[in-house]
Amino acid sequence: MSLELRGVTKSFGALIANDNINLKVGDGEIHAILGENGAGKSTLMNIVYGLVQPDSGEFLVNGAPVTINQPADALAAGIGMVHQHFMLIPVFTVLENIILGHEHSNKFGALETTDARAKIMAQASEFGFSIDPDAVVETLSVGVQQRVEILKALMYDAKILILDEPTAVLTPQETDEFIEIMKRLRARGTSIIFISHKLREVKAVADKITVIRAGKVVATADPNSSQEELASLMVGRPVNLTEKKALHHDKPVVVKVRDLNVTDEVGRALVSHVSFDIQAGEILAIAGVQGNGQSELANAMVNLHEHVHGSILLDEQEIVGLSVNKSLHAGIAYIPESRELDGLIAKFSIAENLILDTHQEQPYSRSIFLSHKNVEEEAKKKVIEFDIRTQSIDSPASSLSGGNKQKVVLARELSRPVKLVVACQPTRGLDVGAIEFVHKRILEERESGRAILLFSTELDEVMTLADRIAVMYQGEILSIVDTSATREEIGLLMAGIKS
Amino acid sequence: MKKFLTRIAESALLPFLSVLMAFFISGILIVFSDTQVLKVIGSPLKFIQRASSSVFHSYVALFEGAFFDPNLAQGHSLWQGFYPLSETIVTATPLILAGLAVTLAFQAGLFNIGAQGQFIFGALGASYIGFHYSFPPVIHVILALLAGVFASSLWGGFVGFLKAKTGAHEVIVTIMMNYIAGFFILWALKTHTFLRPRRIDPLAPEVQPNAQLPHLLGTTMRLHAGIIIALLAAVFVWWLLNKTTIGFQFRAVGANASAAKTAGISVSRTTILTMTFAGALAGLGGAVHVLGSQYALTADIAGSFGFDAITVALLGRGKPTGTVFAALLFGALRTGGRTMEANTNTPLDIVLVIQALIVLFVASPSMVRFLFRVKNLRSQGTLASKAWNS
Numbered sequence: 040m041s042l043e044l045r046g047v048t049k050s051f052g053a054l055i056a057n058d059n060i061n062l063k064v065g066d067g068e069i070h071a072i073l074g075e076n077g078a079g080k081s082t083l084m085n086i087v088y089g090l091v092q093p094d095s096g097e098f099l100v101n102g103a104p105v106t107i108n109q110p111a112d113a114l115a116a117g118i119g120m121v122h123q124h125f126m127l128i129p130v131f132t133v134l135e136n137i138i139l140g141h142e143h144s145n146k147f148g149a150l151e152t153t154d155a156r157a158k159i160m161a162q163a164s165e166f167g168f169s170i171d172p173d174a175v176v177e178t179l180s181v182g183v184q185q186r187v188e189i190l191k192a193l194m195y196d197a198k199i200l201i202l203d204e205p206t207a208v209l210t211p212q213e214t215d216e217f218i219e220i221m222k223r224l225r226a227r228g229t230s231i232i233f234i235s236h237k238l239r240e241v242k243a244v245a246d247k248i249t250v251i252r253a254g255k256v257v258a259t260a261d262p263n264s265s266q267e268e269l270a271s272l273m274v275g276r277p278v279n280l281t282e283k284k285a286l287h288h289d290k291p292v293v294v295k296v297r298d299l300n301v302t303d304e305v306g307r308a309l310v311s312h313v314s315f316d317i318q319a320g321e322i323l324a325i326a327g328v329q330g331n332g333q334s335e336l337a338n339a340m341v342n343l344h345e346h347v348h349g350s351i352l353l354d355e356q357e358i359v360g361l362s363v364n365k366s367l368h369a370g371i372a373y374i375p376e377s378r379e380l381d382g383l384i385a386k387f388s389i390a391e392n393l394i395l396d397t398h399q400e401q402p403y404s405r406s407i408f409l410s411h412k413n414v415e416e417e418a419k420k421k422v423i424e425f426d427i428r429t430q431s432i433d434s435p436a437s438s439l440s441g442g443n444k445q446k447v448v449l450a451r452e453l454s455r456p457v458k459l460v461v462a463c464q465p466t467r468g469l470d471v472g473a474i475e476f477v478h479k480r481i482l483e484e485r486e487s488g489r490a491i492l493l494f495s496t497e498l499d500e501v502m503t504l505a506d507r508i509a510v511m512y513q514g515e516i517l518s519i520v521d522t523s524a525t526r527e528e529i530g531l532l533m534a535g536i537k538s
Numbered sequence: 539m540k541k542f543l544t545r546i547a548e549s550a551l552l553p554f555l556s557v558l559m560a561f562f563i564s565g566i567l568i569v570f571s572d573t574q575v576l577k578v579i580g581s582p583l584k585f586i587q588r589a590s591s592s593v594f595h596s597y598v599a600l601f602e603g604a605f606f607d608p609n610l611a612q613g614h615s616l617w618q619g620f621y622p623l624s625e626t627i628v629t630a631t632p633l634i635l636a637g638l639a640v641t642l643a644f645q646a647g648l649f650n651i652g653a654q655g656q657f658i659f660g661a662l663g664a665s666y667i668g669f670h671y672s673f674p675p676v677i678h679v680i681l682a683l684l685a686g687v688f689a690s691s692l693w694g695g696f697v698g699f700l701k702a703k704t705g706a707h708e709v710i711v712t713i714m715m716n717y718i719a720g721f722f723i724l725w726a727l728k729t730h731t732f733l734r735p736r737r738i739d740p741l742a743p744e745v746q747p748n749a750q751l752p753h754l755l756g757t758t759m760r761l762h763a764g765i766i767i768a769l770l771a772a773v774f775v776w777w778l779l780n781k782t783t784i785g786f787q788f789r790a791v792g793a794n795a796s797a798a799k800t801a802g803i804s805v806s807r808t809t810i811l812t813m814t815f816a817g818a819l820a821g822l823g824g825a826v827h828v829l830g831s832q833y834a835l836t837a838d839i840a841g842s843f844g845f846d847a848i849t850v851a852l853l854g855r856g857k858p859t860g861t862v863f864a865a866l867l868f869g870a871l872r873t874g875g876r877t878m879e880a881n882t883n884t885p886l887d888i889v890l891v892i893q894a895l896i897v898l899f900v901a902s903p904s905m906v907r908f909l910f911r912v913k914n915l916r917s918q919g920t921l922a923s924k925a926w927n928s
Contacts, residue, residue, distance in 0.1 A: 343800060364802030373800065381800040384793045391786070395801035398786050407782045 040101055040117055040198035040230055041066050042087075047096030049082055056082040057093070058254040064199065069221060069231045071245035071262075073238075075273055075470035077440055079254040080234050081123075084201050087232075088120045089113040100199075119197025121188040123204040129177035134159060136176055137191045155194075162190055166223055182213035189220070199230045206240055207468055212328060212534070218244050236273065236470050238266045239499065270471050278471060290319040293458050293490035299349035299359075301335045301514075306346075309335040311514045313349075317459070317490040322481070324493040324505035325516075328533050332514035333494045334376060337463045340492065341366040341373045353459055367396055372452035376463040376494070378441070382448040385437035389429055390418035392436045393451050425450040426476070442473025449480055460484055463494040478504060498526060553853055553860070555906050556899030557867070564892045565593040572883045596884040603877020604870035622873060624761040628831050630869025632657070634768040635823030636847035637854060637861040638775050639694075639816040643708075644856040645779055646812040647792035652697055652712025653820040654844020655719030656690040660821025661828045662723060663689030665835035666732070668745025668828065678748035679829060683767075686825025687818045693719070694817015695810055702806030708813070716844065724837050732835065742835035751830040764826035769862065771819060776858040778815075788812055820844065849897050868893065 044062040048055070056079045064070040074080045085091040087098070089107040098105050098116075105116050113120070127136045134152060137159055143151040156172055163170045168186050176184060185205060192200055202221075206214045221231055221244050235241050241248060241262070248260040250272040258272045270278040294317040301310035310332045317323045325333055338344040340351065342363050351358040358366050367373060375381035383392050394403050394414055402413040418432040425446045429439060436444060445465065453460065462481060466474045481504060485491055495501050501508055502522070509519040510532035517532050569575050569589040578584040602608065604626050611619025636653040643650035664686035673681055697715060700706045726732045727740035734743045751762040779785035790798040791808045799805050823843065828835060850868055854860030875889035899906050 341800075362802070362804065363799065364804070367802045375800050380794075381796050384790055384797050386793050387790070394786075395790065395797065395803075399783050404783045407784055409781055409783055409786060411781075 041068075042118070042199050042230065042232075043099040043102075044083075044087070045097045045099070047083065047086060047093050049086060049091065049093045055254050057086065060096070060251070060254075060256055062249055062256070064230050064232055065247075067225055067228045067230060068246045069225050069233055069244055071233045071235060071241040071248045072251060073236060073241055073248055073260075073269060073273055074251035075236060075472060076442065076468075077470075078251045078273075080251055081203060083251070084120065084203055084232065084234060087113065088118060088201060114195060114197070117196060117198035118201065119192030119195065119199070120201040121185065121192060121203065121205060123207060125184055125188055127176050127184060127187060130175065132173050132175055133170060133179075133187050134172040136187060137172075137194055141195065158194060159190060162193055165227075166220060168220075180213075182209055182216070185209070185217070186220070193229075197229070199232065200224065201232045201234070203234045204236075205233070206235065206237060214240065238269050238471075241269070242266065273470075274472050278475060290321070290488070292316045292318045293354060294492070295350070295352040297350040297352070299336070299339060299347065299351065301332070301339050301344055301348075302346045304346070309514055310339065313514075313516050315509060315516065315519060317492060319458075319488045319490055320485050321506045322485055322491040322493055322504050323519075324495060324501040324508045325511055326495065326498065326501045326508050326529060326533060327511035329496050331511045333496075333511055334463070335514075336511070337373075337376065337461055337492075337494050340459075340461045341371055364396070367455075370456065370458040372455060372457040372460040372489075374445075374448055374452055374460070374462040374465050376467070378444045378448055383436040383444055386435050388433045389422070389427065389436060389439070389447055390414050390432040392447050393418050393421055395451060397451070397455060421450040421454060425480075440473075442469050442476070445469060445473060445477060449477065453480070453484060458489060460489050460491045461494075462491065464496065465493070466495075466497070466500060474500075498529065501529075502526065549855060549857070549860070552903055552906060553855065553864070553896075553900060555910050556853075556896050559899050559906065559909065560892045560895035561597070563895055564888050565597075567891060568593050568596050568884050568888060571885060571888070574883065592883070596878055596882045596888070599878040599881040599884075600871070600874040600889075602874070603881075604874030607877075618758065621759060622877070624755065624759040626866070626869045626873045627765050628760050628762065628869075629872050630865045631762075631764040631768045631830065632823040632827040632843050633846055633850055633865040633868055634765075634862050635771055635826060636820045636843050637850035637865045638768075638771055638858060639818075639820035639823070640847050640851035641854060641856055641858060641861045642775055642779070642788070642819060643812055643816045644851060645785075645792050646788040646808060647795060648698075648701075648809065648812055648816075649709050650694075650697075650712060650813070650816050650820075651709055651848065652694065652715050652817075652844070653823075653847040654840055654842075655712070655716040656694045656817040656820035657824040657827075657840045657844045657847075658719040658723050659693040659817075660686035660690040660824030661835055661839045662726060662824075663687075663821065664749075664825030665742050665745060665828045668749035669743040670731075672746060673748060675748045678746065679751060682745065682749045682829055683822065683825045686821050686828075688821075690821020690824065691814045691818035694820065695814035697817075698810035698813030701813070702809045720840075723835075723839070727835065727837055734834070740837040744833040745829055749829055750833060751826065760831055762830035764830035767822065767826055771822060772858040772862050775819070779858075784811065820847065823847075846893070849893060852897055853900050855900075 042064045047060045049057040086093045089109045100116050107113050138155045145151045159172050245262045250258045297314050299313040339347045427443050427446045466477050509516045512535040572592045575588045575592050605623050606619050607622050639653045640650050664682045667682040667685040697711050701708050732742045734741050754761045787803050787808050850864040853864035871889045875886045879886040
C-alpha cells in the first residue's frame with residue numbers, strides 16, 4: 040500500500056511545525072524520516088495518524104484521497120502507529136493489551152479470547168517472535184514490549200506502519216533484532232515510515248530517506264550517502280562526527296575503586312567485585328547491555344544506593360559511606376541517566392535548576408538566605424557558556440528541548456570544582472547537534488585533567504570517546520580493553536562471552 | 539508590574555469562577571429548600587419571582603452576616619455595623635494558620651491531613667501555660683503561644699519521622715493521629731491537670747488575662763491580635779519557601795524528590811522538617827484560637843478547623859496568599875451562614891454545600907474551563923492528587 044502526503048501544513052501559534060510537506064511512501068518501502076528533535080517529525084506523524092489536525096494538506100492512500108480526522112480513520116485506512124512512548128497498560132497481559140479497544144464478549148458475557156489468542160500466536164510465529172500472550176506487560180523487557188505494540192498494529196491489518204523513534208529505548212542487540220523485524224515486515228509487503236535521528240540505523244534499513252529540518256522537507260537522500268552528509272542535511276551545517284582525540288599521557292590516578300559490591304534490600308548482588316582505576320585526563324567507559332549493573336554502579340559512585348560495600352578512593356579520600364551531598368562535594372560531578380527524572384526539576388526555573396546541589400554555598404546563599412541576585416547572575420553566565428537556548432533563565436526546565444535540558448545538567452555539574460565526572464548515558468535521546476556538544480564538552484573535561492567515568496549503552500559513543508573500555512555483564516566487569524579492541528570483540532563481551 | 543498583575547489575575551481566575559459556580563448551584567438548592575417557593579411551583583412566573591427573591595434575600599443575609607450589618611449600624615453606630623466583619627476575621631484567623639500548615643506541606647509534596655490533630659495539641663499547650671502559670675503581661679502570652687507551637691511541632695514532626703524512617707504514608711498516619719489527638723484531649727480534660735475545679739464536664743479553666751491576646755478594636759469587637767500573627771505567619775511561609783535554602787529544599791523535594799535526592803538534598807531530613815513546620819503552624823492556629831477568642835479549652839476546641847484547612851489550602855492553590863484569601867472566604871461563609879439561617883428560611887447547611895462545591899470545582903479545573911470556555915487556564919488543580927501520588 041502506498042501513502043502520499045500533499046502540502047501538509049500545521050502551525051501552533053507563531054510556530055510552523057510543518058510547512059507544506061510532500062511525502063510519498065511506496066508499496067513495501069521502508070521510508071526513513073530523518074530530523075533533529077523539534078524538526079516536526081512527530082507532529083507530521085501525529086497528523087498522519089489523526090491525532091493532530093493539519094491546517095491544510097491532503098492524504099492519498101493507493102492514489103485515492105482519504106480523510107483522517109481521528110486515529111480510527113487512520114486505522115480504517117490501514118495506517119498503524121507505534122509510539123515512542125508505548126501505549127500499553129503495564130498491569131495487563133500481552134493478550135489483554137492487544138485486544139484492548141477491540142474486545143468482544145462471548146454469549147455468556149465473558150471476554151472472548153480464544154480467537155484473539157490464536158491470531159496472536161499465528162502473527163507472532165510468522166515473524167519469529169517468541170511471545171507469551173499471558174505474560175504481564177510490565178514484566179517484559181522494553182524490546183519485547185515494543186513487539187507487543189507492533190503485533191497490536193499488525194493484528195488490525197495495518198498496511199502502513201509508523202514507527203516513531205523505535206530504537207531510542209533499545210539496546211544494541213535489540214536494535215539489530217528490530218532492524219531484522221523491519222526487513223521481514225517489508226518482505227511481507229508492509230510499508231514502514233521509520234522516524235529516527237540515528238544515522239547508522241537509517242542507513243542500514245531505509246529504502247528512501249526524507250530529511251526534515253525546521254518543519255520543511257530539505258532533501259530526499261539516498262541510503263548510500265555518508266553519515267556526515269546525512270548529519271549535515273539534518274543540522275543544516277557541516278558536522279564533524281568523528282571527534283579528534285589527543286593522545287593521553289601517564290598522569291596520576293584520581294579514582295581507585297576496589298572490590299565494590301552493591302546488593303539490593305534482600306542481599307542479591309547487583310554489582311560484584313568491581314575494581315578499576317581512572318587517571319587524570321582519562322575517559323573510562325563502562326559498556327554493556329542495559330541492566331547489567333551499570334545504573335547501580337553509577338549510583339554507588341555518589342552513594343545514591345544504600346547497600347554498597349568496598350572502597351572508592353577519590354584522591355585518597357574514601358567515598359563509600361558518605362551522604363550524597365558529601366560525595367558530590369568531595370569532587371564528583373554526577374550526570375544522571377534520566378535528565379527528566381533525576382537531573383532536573385521540571386517546574387523549577389533554569390536558574391533554580393542550576394543551583395540544585397550548590398544552593399547552600401556562596402555566592403548563592405549565606406546561612407539560610409538565598410541570594411536571588413547572585414543566582415541569576417551566575418545563571419546568565421552559564422546560559423551563555425553552555426549555549427542553553429532559552430528565552431529566559433526564569434523559564435521552567437520543562438520548556439527546554441532534550442539537548443538544552445542536558446546542557447543545564449552539564450552546566451550545573453561541570454561548573455563545580457570536581458576531579459571526577461560520572462556521566463550516565465549523557466547523550467541518550469539527544470539529536471546530532473546536542474550529541475556533538477556533549478561529546479565536545481566531555482573531551483574538554485578530559486583535556487582539563489578531570490577523570491571521567493562514562494556509562495553508555497551506545498557502542499558508537501563508547502568507541503569515539505573512551506580511552507579504555509570496561510564491559511559489564513551481570514554485575515561484573517568482564518574485561519577492561521583499550522581502544523584497539525574491535526566492535527565484535529566488545530559485542531561478544533557484552534553478551535557475556537569471554538575469550 | 540503588568541505581567542505581575544496578569545499572573546495574579548490568572549491564578550485567581552479559577553478559584554473565582556469556582557466560587558461563582560458554587561453560589562449558583564447552591565442557589566438552586568436554596569430554592570428547593572424554601573417551602574414558600576415550592577408552593578407556587580405550578581405558576582412559572584410567580585415561581586421564578588419568588589425563587590429569585592428567596593435566593594437574593596439569603597445571599598444578602600449571608601453577606602450582611604459576614605461583613606456589615608445595617609441594622610446594627612442604625613441601632614448603635616456605623617462602626618458597630620462592622621461587627622460581623624470582626625467575627626469573620628476571628629473565625630478566619632485559626633483557619634489561615636491551619637491552612638498554611640497544609641499549604642506548606644503541599645509545597646514539599648506532602649498531603650498533611652493532620653492539621654486537626656496538630657491544632658488540638660497547639661490549643662492544649664497554649665491553654666496549659668495560659669491557665670496554670672502566672673507570668674507578666676506580654677511574656678505570658680508569648681510563652682503560651684510558644685508552648686502550643688512546641689507541642690504541635692513535635693506532634694507533626696513525628697509524622698515526618700515515621701515517613702522518613704519507615705516509609706509510612708503521611709495521609710494514613712495523619713488521619714490516625716487525628717483520632718489519637720481527638721481522644722487525647724477528651725482524656726486530658728478528665729484529668730485534674732486540665733479539668734476546671736468543681737466541674738465534671740470537659741472544660742479547662744480560662745487562660746489568665748495576661749495570656750490572652752489583646753483585642754484590636756476595643757471590647758465590643760472580638761477581633762484580636764491573632765490575625766496579625768496569622769498574616770505574619772503567611773508572610774513567613776512565603777519568605778521561607780522563596781527566599782531561603784530550607785524552602786528551596788522543601789520545594790525541590792515536593793516537585794521532584796528523585797532529582798532532589800540526586801542533587802544531594804536529604805529527602806528524609808526535609809520530610810521531617812516540613813512536617814515539624816506544618817505542625818507548628820497548625821498548632822499556632824490552635825494556640826491563637828484559645829488565647830484570642832475561646833480562652834477555655836474544650837474537647838471540641840478544634841471544631842472542623844483542621845479539616846476545613848485542607849479545603850482552604852486547596853482553594854488557595856498551595857500558595858500562602860491564596861490560603862489567606864480562602865480562609866477569609868470560609869470565615870465569611872461560616873459567620874454569615876448563621877445570620878442567613880436566623881433571618882431567612884435557608885438552613886446553615888447550605889454553607890457546607892457551598893464549601894464542598896467550591897472544592898469540587900477547584901479540584902476539577904477542566905470542568906470549570908469547559909463551563910466558562912476559558913482557555914489556557916493554568917492547571918494546578920490536580921494539586922491534591924499529585925501530593926497523594928508522590
